[in-house]
Amino acid sequence: MEEVQLMKGNEAVAHAAIRCGSDGYFGYPITPQSEIMETLMAERPWETTGMVVLQAESEVASIYMVFGGAATGKKVLTTSSSPGVSLMQEGISFACGADLPCLLVNVMRGGPGLGTIQPSQSDYFQSVKGGGHGDYKLITLAPASVQEMADFVELGFQLSFKYRIPCMMLSDGVIGQMMEKVVLPPFKPRRTQEELLEQCPWAATGKTEDRERIVITSLDLDPYRMEKKNEERQSRYRLVEATEVRYEEFMCTDADYLIVAFGSAARICQNAVESLRAEGIKVGLLRPITLWPFPGKILAKYAEKVRFMLTVELNAGQMVEDVRLSVNGKVPVYHYGRMGGIVPTPEEVSTAFNKYL
Amino acid sequence: MKEEIIIAGFGGQGVLSMGKILAYAGLISEKEVTWMPAYGPEQRGGTANVTVILSDSKISSPVLNTFDTAIILNQQSLQKFESKVRPGGVLLYDPHGISSPPTRTDIAIYTIHAMDTATEMNNTKAFNMIVLGAFLKIKPIVDIQAVLTGLKKSLPERHHHLIPMNEKALQKGFDVVQKA
Numbered sequence: 001m002e003e004v005q006l007m008k009g010n011e012a013v014a015h016a017a018i019r020c021g022s023d024g025y026f027g028y029p030i031t032p033q034s035e036i037m038e039t040l041m042a043e044r045p046w047e048t049t050g051m052v053v054l055q056a057e058s059e060v061a062s063i064y065m066v067f068g069g070a071a072t073g074k075k076v077l078t079t080s081s082s083p084g085v086s087l088m089q090e091g092i093s094f095a096c097g098a099d100l101p102c103l104l105v106n107v108m109r110g111g112p113g114l115g116t117i118q119p120s121q122s123d124y125f126q127s128v129k130g131g132g133h134g135d136y137k138l139i140t141l142a143p144a145s146v147q148e149m150a151d152f153v154e155l156g157f158q159l160s161f162k163y164r165i166p167c168m169m170l171s172d173g174v175i176g177q178m179m180e181k182v183v184l185p186p187f188k189p190r191r192t193q194e195e196l197l198e199q200c201p202w203a204a205t206g207k208t209e210d211r212e213r214i215v216i217t218s219l220d221l222d223p224y225r226m227e228k229k230n231e232e233r234q235s236r237y238r239l240v241e242a243t244e245v246r247y248e249e250f251m252c253t254d255a256d257y258l259i260v261a262f263g264s265a266a267r268i269c270q271n272a273v274e275s276l277r278a279e280g281i282k283v284g285l286l287r288p289i290t291l292w293p294f295p296g297k298i299l300a301k302y303a304e305k306v307r308f309m310l311t312v313e314l315n316a317g318q319m320v321e322d323v324r325l326s327v328n329g330k331v332p333v334y335h336y337g338r339m340g341g342i343v344p345t346p347e348e349v350s351t352a353f354n355k356y357l
Numbered sequence: 358m359k360e361e362i363i364i365a366g367f368g369g370q371g372v373l374s375m376g377k378i379l380a381y382a383g384l385i386s387e388k389e390v391t392w393m394p395a396y397g398p399e400q401r402g403g404t405a406n407v408t409v410i411l412s413d414s415k416i417s418s419p420v421l422n423t424f425d426t427a428i429i430l431n432q433q434s435l436q437k438f439e440s441k442v443r444p445g446g447v448l449l450y451d452p453h454g455i456s457s458p459p460t461r462t463d464i465a466i467y468t469i470h471a472m473d474t475a476t477e478m479n480n481t482k483a484f485n486m487i488v489l490g491a492f493l494k495i496k497p498i499v500d501i502q503a504v505l506t507g508l509k510k511s512l513p514e515r516h517h518h519l520i521p522m523n524e525k526a527l528q529k530g531f532d533v534v535q536k537a
Contacts, residue, residue, distance in 0.1 A: 264420070268420055
């Protein structure tokens, strides 16, 4: 049996990255996710698996190091927190325009601007609506436990490489900083160059006699070709929307009311649901695990049965817009949130819920 | 079994590490565990606190408003958390430096003279283990052996020679805790 360990979500990301055979990590320290690079530096994977760990001079540099690594088909990642992820937006848009797979992790803190260093979920829009320019999407995974922060590293890479869409793990200060039990994924060797050539024929690996030159770029001055490229990309987005939606239901089957929350807010809401249930109120919790693709269909289904929905987010109301779009006016959708790094307690959620009863 | 604990005091008193050792002991006792520190400005030069939950079943929220037990190591934290102990719960505090002691009558209040005891033992670093020993006397949710194994896991090997000293401190806390 695999060893059960106790560690922070941030530390789990670092260990999982080494274990799943990542080729490189490029980052710049920022609270509340600095433990990721600290753990990687302490583990020294360059001496064991050969994984590169590099502290870049800024987040702008680290995202372009990721772009470079990804262009050669390598499994590369960067991690940061809200202000740092804002700096990366241009590079993220470029990676999407060049259809490069990579893993990005945002351990969100309060904003806007430098904001605070405490937990927040106010980068939902930035992640799922495109924080940079152009028609693009990021596969966005929202972990709600240390175990999921570990598991979503490999899942993120798999999805990203399968569809050639960058994947964002959207975590927050609560999940990154808390310690919980975790079973780390088993060790998997890094891909050999032969495996890479076979699995990533699109990668810039050096021209050989037997094939055409590969150019990785997001630029094409011919608008007709550019539209074709966009259409092909959009068709992949439709495929992801049709096949990769993930969510978790908690006490939903007989629910008269539904709370919708992701990440740390979902953990808090689960506690609130338990105490509301103890009072005899039939409330359930739906936790989107993929924020894009968004679990809109299941919400539309619940809109047929429940009296109202309440989204609870550590922000001013962002995911609530997607929930409203999904239920299309069938039931009222309310929002409760705290901002600036304040994390609501389960009691606050119950009180907010009871206002609408 | 489910025990929700807040440990609060000054940064440097070993608040976070005490919580960590307790969490490790929970892990060894095959319980579900969460350890959620206040990592914000509190930690940077003021009070530090950590929420530790040990439970037989899956833990939902790592963030709580009220607690079964508050372990309080300075005046500010006492002011902040005395009201957050659930009726029938436990408040354990070190009277050292406390000018206005707790006043609630619906909770069980205990004192542990950990600062004085640590000074007597000529080992101020044992402070947090004395407090932990006191807590485990009141609420034996994990056994001392699990704590010692937890300590071994959370300490780097070069510090393992300090484990007997920590065991002594735990025992001391066990012996000197008092009902207020």
